[in-house]
Amino acid sequence: MNEWILETNGLSKQLGGRAVVNQLNLQVKQGDIYGFLGPNGAGKTTTIRMLLGLAKPSVGSIRIFGKDLRKERLSILRKVGSLVEYPSYYGHLNAIDNLETVRRLLDVPRSRISEVLEIVRLTKDAKRAVKGYSLGMKQRLGIATALLGQPDLLILDEPTNGLDPAGIQEIRELIKSMPREHGVTILISSHLLAEIEQMATRVGIITKGQMIFQDSIEALRRQAKPTIRISVSRPEEAWRMLLAKGLPVDWDQTRLTVGEVSDRTVASIVAALVQQDHDVYRVEEERVSLEDIFLEITGGEGSL
Amino acid sequence: MSLRILSAELLKIRRKFIWFLIFLGPIGVVGLQAVNFGLRYDYLVGKVYRDDLWGGLIENVTILMVPTLFIGLAILASMVAGIEHQTNSWKQTLALPVTRTQVFTGKFLLNLLLLLVSTTLVAAGTIVLGIVLGFGTGIPYGVLLKACYYPFLAIVPFIALQNWLSVTFQNQAFPLTVGIAGMVVSMFSIRFGDWFPWKWPYLINAAKEPLYSVACGLAFGLVVLAAGLAHFVRKDVK
Ligand SMILES: Nc1ncnc2c1ncn2[C@@H]1O[C@H](COP(=O)(O)OP(=O)(O)OP(=O)(O)O)[C@@H](O)[C@H]1O
Ligand SMILES: [Mg+2]
Numbered sequence: 001m002n003e004w005i006l007e008t009n010g011l012s013k014q015l016g017g018r019a020v021v022n023q024l025n026l027q028v029k030q031g032d033i034y035g036f037l038g039p040n041g042a043g044k045t046t047t048i049r050m051l052l053g054l055a056k057p058s059v060g061s062i063r064i065f066g067k068d069l070r071k072e073r074l075s076i077l078r079k080v081g082s083l084v085e086y087p088s089y090y091g092h093l094n095a096i097d098n099l100e101t102v103r104r105l106l107d108v109p110r111s112r113i114s115e116v117l118e119i120v121r122l123t124k125d126a127k128r129a130v131k132g133y134s135l136g137m138k139q140r141l142g143i144a145t146a147l148l149g150q151p152d153l154l155i156l157d158e159p160t161n162g163l164d165p166a167g168i169q170e171i172r173e174l175i176k177s178m179p180r181e182h183g184v185t186i187l188i189s190s191h192l193l194a195e196i197e198q199m200a201t202r203v204g205i206i207t208k209g210q211m212i213f214q215d216s217i218e219a220l221r222r223q224a225k226p227t228i229r230i231s232v233s234r235p236e237e238a239w240r241m242l243l244a245k246g247l248p249v250d251w252d253q254t255r256l257t258v259g260e261v262s263d264r265t266v267a268s269i270v271a272a273l274v275q276q277d278h279d280v281y282r283v284e285e286e287r288v289s290l291e292d293i294f295l296e297i298t299g300g301e302g303s304l
Numbered sequence: 305m306s307l308r309i310l311s312a313e314l315l316k317i318r319r320k321f322i323w324f325l326i327f328l329g330p331i332g333v334v335g336l337q338a339v340n341f342g343l344r345y346d347y348l349v350g351k352v353y354r355d356d357l358w359g360g361l362i363e364n365v366t367i368l369m370v371p372t373l374f375i376g377l378a379i380l381a382s383m384v385a386g387i388e389h390q391t392n393s394w395k396q397t398l399a400l401p402v403t404r405t406q407v408f409t410g411k412f413l414l415n416l417l418l419l420l421v422s423t424t425l426v427a428a429g430t431i432v433l434g435i436v437l438g439f440g441t442g443i444p445y446g447v448l449l450k451a452c453y454y455p456f457l458a459i460v461p462f463i464a465l466q467n468w469l470s471v472t473f474q475n476q477a478f479p480l481t482v483g484i485a486g487m488v489v490s491m492f493s494i495r496f497g498d499w500f501p502w503k504w505p506y507l508i509n510a511a512k513e514p515l516y517s518v519a520c521g522l523a524f525g526l527v528v529l530a531a532g533l534a535h536f537v538r539k540d541v542k
Binding site: 054082086087091 | 308309311312315316318319320387390391392393394395396397398399400401402403538540541
């Protein structure tokens with residue numbers, strides 16, 4: 001038995017003569033909220049299109065629920081809910097009729113429609129034509145559509161695109177509750193780490209079509225360990241002196257930093273500096289945010 | 305499954321201008337013939353068609369119906385596909401557990417069904433008009449049904465073609481141009497040989513056998529449908 005609910009093998013897509021997705025090995029575990037991260041144009045949407053059978057891979061294979069997507073597309077899609085890029089809807093129809101057009105193809109009981117409307121809290125507006133909805137409501141209808149077939153796997157491509165902070169918060173809560181309450185596995189893409197770091201259990205970071213990091217969110221956090229920066233009157237001399245005493249300091253010609261930040265170490269360093277008549281101007285802790293790490297990993301062309 | 309797809313398609317066109325179009329075409333065709341026969345009543349009824357009033361009316365209706373079908377099917381296909389293009393719903397529909405073949409044939413069948421409704425309305429409208437004009441109740445049903453449904457069958461390749469084009473291109477200007485050009489070409493099709501597909505819906509051929517035109521239309525219609533399908537199932541969806 002394979003532990004991955006979704007797995008790609010050397011997945012690649014050639015578009016306009018270049019590899020938009022390049023040798024991707026995506027691995028999603030049952031019950032994961034998998035954050036699929038990458039800057040704009042990294043190839044997230046292209047990958048997701050292939051996962052849904054909307055585009056054919058140039059090379060590589062996709063297995064979902066342990067089945068080959070090429071061979072068992074229909075039975076796989078039966079248990080996958082999706083929202084790609086921005087929600088699709090029929091503007092002249094109301095929310096119920098919109099869901100009904102999908103329900104007729106999924107063959108689930110009619111009662112599912114009011115259930116999913118309840119989940120995304122659209123029950124009150126269900127009888128209004130969707131073209132009059134706000135973007136956030138359309139997005140929620142998109143999520144309701146994705147949930148209609150009681151999927152085991154939800155694939156959401158930037159579901160918070162264009163939403164205000166309150167809307168983002170709301171969708172985030174909804175997504176977080178999903179694995180808990182419905183046993184759903186979720187793959188969610190975003191170009192902002194901050195947006196999904198609070199809910200993701202695993203992250204995959206992709207840039208220029210290639211996966212450059214894939215592990216648990218804890219593993220990513222571990223890279224974000226803080227450092228202490230010390231400014232003194234004669235830094236180079238201070239560095240030599242501290243090293244001679246066996247204290248862990250680094251000197252990069254401009255900054256004196258300490259990688260190990262236990263209180264005891266910092267105290268000894270400061271004591272030594274004072275004893276040797278160095279003027280200590282500042283001792284400050286520097287925290288690298290996950291976003292900084294993300295920017296660093298993706299080569300600086302991250303979010304903004 | 306195909307039935308479920310068709311029922312979903314029918315739901316999608318609810319409250320759309322499409323239904324108006326389906327009625328507008330037949331009303332236009334029959335209405336224009338009402339004007340034609342009304343204005344020239346003495347000439348047409350008293351002289352030209354004196355021996356076969358119903359036959360004359362049916363002939364006139366058909367002459368108008370075929371070009372109307374040509375333009376109508378192009379507009380219809382464009383509107384039916386437009387429902388998916390508007391908010392790019394293709395990605396949602398095709399990520400559902402349905403085959404591409406089912407989705408594409410679903411659109412085709414919807415077009416076919418709606419045009420069948422229009423054709424039937426033309427037949428019904430003709431009967432009403434004939435009775436109003438006082439042609440009596442000796443309605444030649446056989447002639448009437450053939451005059452309406454044979455062109456409909458012979459025009460199937462164009463339904464398949466416009467459906468293919470409209471589904472393929474997001475911008476409907478090109479499919480519509482092809483459709484309009486097709487209607488114009490069809491009006492001069494008498495000058496072409498019997499091989500010319502735009503001529504088939506007029507049921508005119510050297511053998512004077514309308515069924516030949518119908519057979520050509522149905523056979524070639526299947527070919528165009530199959531070609532469209534082969535393209536659609538391979539294409540990447542935006
Ligand atoms: N049909 C196409 N032909 C050529 N290049 C394409 C095509 N479609 C997409 N691309 C390119 O592929 C790259 C990846 O696009 P994709 O939409 O997958 O990025 P993304 O990670 O989803 O970005 P975003 O965060 O902006 O949504 C982009 O550089 C884009 O220009
Ligand atoms: Mg994208």
